[in-house]
Structure formats: C-alpha cells, structure tokens
Amino acid sequence: MSKPLEQGATIGILGGGQLGRMLSVAASRLGFKTHIFEPGTNPPAGHVADQITTAPYEDDAALTAFAGAVDVITYEFENIPTSALDTLEALRPIHPNRRALATSQDRLTEKKFLQSLGLNTAPFATVDTLEDLTNAIKTIGTPAILKTRRFGYDGKGQARIMSPDDAPQAFADMAGAPSLLEGFVDFSHEVSVIAARGPQGDIACYDPGENAHINGILHTTTVPAKLTNAQTTDAVLLAARILNALDYVGVMGVELFVTPQGLIVNEFAPRVHNSGHWTQNGCVIDQFEQHIRAVAGWPLGDGKRHSDVTMQNLIGDDMSNIATLSAEPNTALHLYGKADVKPGRKMGHVNRITA
Amino acid sequence: MSKPLEQGATIGILGGGQLGRMLSVAASRLGFKTHIFEPGTNPPAGHVADQITTAPYEDDAALTAFAGAVDVITYEFENIPTSALDTLEALRPIHPNRRALATSQDRLTEKKFLQSLGLNTAPFATVDTLEDLTNAIKTIGTPAILKTRRFGYDGKGQARIMSPDDAPQAFADMAGAPSLLEGFVDFSHEVSVIAARGPQGDIACYDPGENAHINGILHTTTVPAKLTNAQTTDAVLLAARILNALDYVGVMGVELFVTPQGLIVNEFAPRVHNSGHWTQNGCVIDQFEQHIRAVAGWPLGDGKRHSDVTMQNLIGDDMSNIATLSAEPNTALHLYGKADVKPGRKMGHVNRITA
Numbered sequence: 001m002s003k004p005l006e007q008g009a010t011i012g013i014l015g016g017g018q019l020g021r022m023l024s025v026a027a028s029r030l031g032f033k034t035h036i037f038e039p040g041t042n043p044p045a046g047h048v049a050d051q052i053t054t055a056p057y058e059d060d061a062a063l064t065a066f067a068g069a070v071d072v073i074t075y076e077f078e079n080i081p082t083s084a085l086d087t088l089e090a091l092r093p094i095h096p097n098r099r100a101l102a103t104s105q106d107r108l109t110e111k112k113f114l115q116s117l118g119l120n121t122a123p124f125a126t127v128d129t130l131e132d133l134t135n136a137i138k139t140i141g142t143p144a145i146l147k148t149r150r151f152g153y154d155g156k157g158q159a160r161i162m163s164p165d166d167a168p169q170a171f172a173d174m175a176g177a178p179s180l181l182e183g184f185v186d187f188s189h190e191v192s193v194i195a196a197r198g199p200q201g202d203i204a205c206y207d208p209g210e211n212a213h214i215n216g217i218l219h220t221t222t223v224p225a226k227l228t229n230a231q232t233t234d235a236v237l238l239a240a241r242i243l244n245a246l247d248y249v250g251v252m253g254v255e256l257f258v259t260p261q262g263l264i265v266n267e268f269a270p271r272v273h274n275s276g277h278w279t280q281n282g283c284v285i286d287q288f289e290q291h292i293r294a295v296a297g298w299p300l301g302d303g304k305r306h307s308d309v310t311m312q313n314l315i316g317d318d319m320s321n322i323a324t325l326s327a328e329p330n331t332a333l334h335l336y337g338k339a340d341v342k343p344g345r346k347m348g349h350v351n352r353i354t355a
Numbered sequence: 356m357s358k359p360l361e362q363g364a365t366i367g368i369l370g371g372g373q374l375g376r377m378l379s380v381a382a383s384r385l386g387f388k389t390h391i392f393e394p395g396t397n398p399p400a401g402h403v404a405d406q407i408t409t410a411p412y413e414d415d416a417a418l419t420a421f422a423g424a425v426d427v428i429t430y431e432f433e434n435i436p437t438s439a440l441d442t443l444e445a446l447r448p449i450h451p452n453r454r455a456l457a458t459s460q461d462r463l464t465e466k467k468f469l470q471s472l473g474l475n476t477a478p479f480a481t482v483d484t485l486e487d488l489t490n491a492i493k494t495i496g497t498p499a500i501l502k503t504r505r506f507g508y509d510g511k512g513q514a515r516i517m518s519p520d521d522a523p524q525a526f527a528d529m530a531g532a533p534s535l536l537e538g539f540v541d542f543s544h545e546v547s548v549i550a551a552r553g554p555q556g557d558i559a560c561y562d563p564g565e566n567a568h569i570n571g572i573l574h575t576t577t578v579p580a581k582l583t584n585a586q587t588t589d590a591v592l593l594a595a596r597i598l599n600a601l602d603y604v605g606v607m608g609v610e611l612f613v614t615p616q617g618l619i620v621n622e623f624a625p626r627v628h629n630s631g632h633w634t635q636n637g638c639v640i641d642q643f644e645q646h647i648r649a650v651a652g653w654p655l656g657d658g659k660r661h662s663d664v665t666m667q668n669l670i671g672d673d674m675s676n677i678a679t680l681s682a683e684p685n686t687a688l689h690l691y692g693k694a695d696v697k698p699g700r701k702m703g704h705v706n707r708i709t710a
Contacts, residue, residue, distance in 0.1 A: 007690045034402075046405070048380065048404075048405075049403075284636055284685060299681050299682040307661050327654040331639070335362045335385055337363060337383065
C-alpha cells in the first residue's frame with residue numbers, strides 16, 4: 001500500500017455532476033486539489049475544482065494528460081467506458097477498483113455476485129428475447145419489473161409488468177437492450193447503507209437511512225430508519241461482506257428492501273450515493289470526505305451521527321421554493337449550481353435536522 | 356434592498372487565503388460561483404473558486420474587470436486599500452460596507468466608535484511621538500501595550516510595556532507608525548461572539564466561544580465558553596449594537612475580555628473570524644455560509660449549536676501531526692492547501708466534538 005496522499009496532492013474525478021462537486025468540496029477540506037474530467041461543458045463540479053478537462057471518454061490523449069496531472073483517480077458515476085478505464089488504469093491508481101465497477105455496471109453480474117456471497121436478492125431471469133421474457137414471467141410471476149442490464153438510473157430503463165399481457169410493450173421499451181426480469185419483492189420499506197472501506201481493509205458504516213421514492217426518483221432519506229437492532233446489524237454486516245469481497249476502497253451505497261423474511265439487496269452503487277447526502281449535516285465526517293479519505297489512503301473518519309436528519313431532494317420545479325426553504329429553521333440547503341432547471345433534474349437537496 | 360441573489364450568481368471575494376477558501380466552499384453549497392481577487396499566486400481559495408484574478412490592489416483595470424464579472428463583492432480581510440474600494444464601490448455593492456472597514460482598520464477610530472455606543476474598552480491614548488508615549492504611560496500606567504493603529508494582526512505590530520523604562524524600545528518597535536497605547540485589562544478570559552446581520556436588519560449570533568492564545572496567535576476556541584447567562588446576553592446585545600450602528604451586512608467577529616466588572620470589547624473584525632471556525636462542525640449553518648447568505652441578501656441561517664466543540668489551529672509544524680490527527684475519533688480536520696509550511700503560519704485547524 002502506498003503512503004497516504006499529502007495535502008496539495010490532486011485527486012482526479014471522472015464526472016462533473018453534483019456528486020463530483022461535493023467530492024471536490026470535501027477534498028478541499030483535507031487540503032487536496034481536484035481535477036474534473038467531464039464531457040459536458042460548465043459542469044457543476046467545475047465551479048469548485050482546481051482544474052477541468054472537457055473531453056469525451058473516447059479522447060485517449062485527454063485521458064492520458066488527465067491521468068498525468070493527478071495523483072489518484074476516482075469517479076462519481078459507474079458507467080465509465082471500458083476503453084477509458086484501460087487507458088487510465090495503466091497510468092494511475094483508480095478507486096474503487098475495476099471489479100466493483102464491472103460488477104455494478106451489469107445487473108446480471110451484480111445479482112450473481114450478491115448470490116455468490118450468500119446474500120438475498122429478488123428472483124431474476126435474463127431477458128434477451130420476447131420468448132425469454134414470456135418464459136421468465138412463467139417462472140417468476142407478476143407483478144415483476146423488466147430492467148435493462150446496463151445504464152439504468154433514477155427509474156430509467158425500467159418497465160413494470162402487472163400481467164403477462166404487458167410483456168410485449170415492456171420488451172419493446174427496452175429497445176433491444178439485454179435485460180433482466182426481477183420478481184416483485186413484498187417489502188415494507190427500503191433502506192440504504194452508506195459504507196466505506198479503506199485501503200487497509202478497515203470498514204466504517206453510517207447509520208442506515210430510510211428511502212422514499214416518487215416516480216422512481218429518491219425523494220427523501222430519513223435517519224434513523226425504522227429497523228430493529230438485529231436488522232441494523234444485518235445491514236452493516238452484509239455491506240461489509242460486499243466491500244471485502246470486492247477488495248473495495250471508497251464509499252459504496254447499498255440499497256436494501258426490508259421484508260419480514262429479512263433484508264434483500266436491491267443494488268449497490270460503487271460511489272457516494274444520493275441516500276447518503278444526510279451525512280453532510282448529521283455526522284462530523286460526511287460520505288464525501290469519507291470517500292476522499294479512503295481514496296487518498298487516509299484513515300477513515302468518524303461517521304458517528306450527532307443529529308437525526310431528513311434529506312429531501314429538490315427536483316426540477318422544487319427550485320421555485322428556495323425563498324421559503326432558505327428561511328426554514330434547522331435546515332441546510334445544498335444547491336448544485338446547475339444552469340438549467342429541467343423536470344426530473346436533481347437541482348439540490350435540503351437536510352432538515354429533526355432531533 | 357435588491358432581490359436575493361439566485362443560484363448561478365457570482366460572488367467576488369477580495370483575498371484568497373483560507374477564509375476566502377472556506378467562503379468559496381460555503382458559496383458553492385448555495386449554488387453560487389466565486390471569483391477571487393488576490394495579488395499572490397496560487398492562493399488557497401483559488402483551488403475551489405470558479406475564477407481567479409491575480410493582480411495587485413493598485414491595478415485599476417483588473418479591479419474594474421473583476422467588478423464587472425461578479426454580482427456582489429465581499430472580502431476576507433480588512434486591510435483593503437482605499438483606492439481599490441473607490442473603484443469597486445462605484446461598480447458593485449460591497450458588503451460589509453465601507454464604514455465597517457474604515458472603523459476597524461484604525462484602532463483609534465474603532466475605540467472611539469465603541470465608546471460612542473456606550474461600550475467598554477481598555478483605556479487608551481494615541482501615540483505619535485515618544486513624548487506622547489511617556490505622557491500616556493503616566494495616565495494609563497503599566498503594564499500596557501503599544502499597538503500600531505493600522506495593519507496589526509496575530510500579535511504583529513505590538514509591544515508590551517511592563518515599566519516606563521520599556522517606552523523607548525516599544526516606541527522604536529512601531530517604526531514610526533501612528534500608534535495607540537492600551538491599558539492593561541485584568542480579565543479572566545477572552546471570548547468572541549460571531550454575529551451576523553442581514554440586509555433587512557435581522558441579526559443572528561452564534562454561542563460565544565472562549566479563546567486561548569499562544570504567542571499572540573489564536574490557539575483554541577472552545578464552545579460553550581465559561582459565561583453566566585447574563586454575560587452571554589450582554590455579549591450578544593453588544594454585538595448587535597455594533598452591527599446596527601454600522602448598518603452592517605455580513606458576519607463579524609467581536610473579541611471580548613471577561614472581567615468581574617463586565618465585558619470589555621477588545622476589537623472587532625468585519626469578516627468571518629478564526630474564532631468562528633468551530634461552527635463548521637457545531638452548527639447546521641456555519642459562519643462562512645452565514646456570511647454568504649447575508650452578502651447575497653438571503654435570510655440568515657439557523658446558527659443553533661448541536662454539539663460542543665473545541666477548535667484548535669494548526670500552525671507551522673503542527674502539520675507534522677496530520678497522520679495522528681486524521682485518525683482521531685470525533686475530529687474533523689480542515690486543511691488550507693497552502694504550498695509551504697512556515698513557522699507561525701496558519702495551515703489548518705481541527706474541530707473536536709466534545710459533547
């Protein structure tokens with residue numbers, strides 16, 4: 001293991017959205033500079049980064065120059081093209097590692113990996129043809145949900161199947177992309193565990209948060225979540241099992257369904273996670289700094305919770321409520337500085353301290 | 356009063372040190388960009404700012420271009436040349452206002468202003484000649500302290516006078532600068548109030564912090580401070596009196612001596628203050644965001660304290676303890692990313708949560 005990065009070092013971040021922005025801010029607290037690699041212009045993270053490279057992930061020269069200008073590389077999203085990883089990986093350490101990325105990029109690989117660890121998942125079947133889907137519905141039943149294996153987020157690339165009659169339309173919605181049928185899980189609520197693992201194998205988990213979605217997009221995360229002590233322990237242990245199995249370095253978000261039969265893993269994301277934004281106002285060390293600490297080879301920070309928090313996303317037109325929100329007591333606003341308000345676009349979030 | 360600034364607006368900050376850096380980070384939380392004006396190269400604030408102008412305060416064209424690129428101007432230090440203010444003020448709003456700057460820039464003006472508000476200060480006399488000093492010592496007695504009227508900070512520009520015999524050396528130490536002799540105040544401890552005032556005249560104060568100095572430089576600030584309820588109320592009321600009298604907009608640090616006869620105002624700084632760094636880990640809204648809110652015309656945030664904190668400055672060689680500090684529980688590190696470690700230089704601080 002290499003030495004911890006010293007202040008003044010530069011952390012390269014692939015992706016310039018709000019997660020990259022908040023990672024940049026956290027890096028600055030530890031004396032680091034950041035360098036953002038992002039195809040889009042005027043990325044939110046660019047406002048608080050020391051350097052920005054604006055180039056597509058196919059621009060090998062730009063990737064090489066970027067790698068040469070940074071000390072370590074991390075990312076804010078998991079859909080990084082393989083060819084870009086090939087180039088970068090040869091030049092600089094990338095955390096979390098490639099296996100974590102490859103596993104989470106494909107829902108089939110992810111489900112198989114989770115099952116190999118003895119963890120519970122929703123029943124699933126691969127779907128490449130309409131015939132596959134028809135057969136899968138026979139085995140798994142309805143309601144069920146058809147999802148593309150790759151590139152899905154915020155409810156995109158998904159179709160609900162309430163009866164076998166929905167199969168053709170759902171299959172058409174996938175537009176030929178390799179897909180997965182997931183059986184319906186009868187859960188009471190969803191929680192997520194934000195977990196971190198350092199390069200020495202040390203692990204730290206934040207208290208699980210309880211998630212509520214609207215239209216497939218996270219609406220609120222509330223801590224503490226409704227969980228028994230036994231369920232909380234289970235959640236932490238299964239997150240640790242995933243992190244260890246991947247020899248993971250960094251922060252991961254693990255989404256879990258709570259059922260009377262136990263916790264079922266929905267999916268994990270190899271990065272800081274929207275359901276961990278509450279840590280900014282609930283903990284001494286938030287998920288963004290925790291991720292930077294791990295990536296920089298520092299000891300993990302103390303993630304103990306000092307306050308109860310409800311995080312609420314500000315989506316699209318929620319931005320018209322800023323005047324009211326900014327005057328609320330016990331409330332911290334976090335805006336991403338995105339130039340255009342669009343329906344469904346995450347523009348910011350509020351953390352409300354509830355106790 | 357103009358409308359509150361909307362996210363995407365740019366806040367211009369004069370000075371690129373650690374205070375400007377932490378102001379930039381706070382501005383980003385509210386969706387603002389920052390533009391730093393700083394004569395020195397590679398300023399700490401530049402790592403997290405959207406734009407930097409590197410130019411001296413005498414460069415009128417650079418000041419004009421800077422003002423044209425921002426929506427409002429604030430600053431991280433009070434010794435801004437008058438000519439620069441003349442140029443900037445004609446082009447953009449500057450908060451806090453010029454009177455606050457002019458009053459705090461000169462210890463004599465400051466003391467007279469405080470007395471005009473009925474507030475207690477140390478006894479003082481102006482010293483322009485050695486004869487002035489000799490006479491002042493006769494009136495005020497010893498021990499006393501001779502200070503330059505302008506440009507003093509962190510104990511610089513000060514000489515202790517323990518007996519009349521020390522007068523010639525102390526006078527020589529001032530190198531001809533207009534000075535002030537301050538009588539010794541028999542105080543038990545020093546506290547500071549970080550207070551904010553918004554453009555509508557609303558005021559918010561953080562809990563007073565108790566300061567300990569080493570070699571004239573702030574070493575720790577501890578909250579809560581040792582104060583009776585009556586003293587805390589006095590501290591808040593006198594800070595409010597100063598803010599209102601100056602029609603102040605922004606955050607101010609007010610240093611107070613605690614004596615059996617009541618609180619005595621040492622000095623105030625028209626900016627975020629080292630003794631307010633604890634708010635980053637003790638409050639939902641820290642002093643940096645509070646300042647940005649005021650300057651941007653937003654409602655002041657909720658400055659309620661959720662944790663007890665001791666802030667400790669990391670000066671010079673304290674940086675060799677980073678490995679240990681980074682592993683401490685309940686501790687948040689804040690490093691400024693300064694390229695060179697120098698004796699006496701503020702390199703960062705730690706906030707330790709104590710309850």
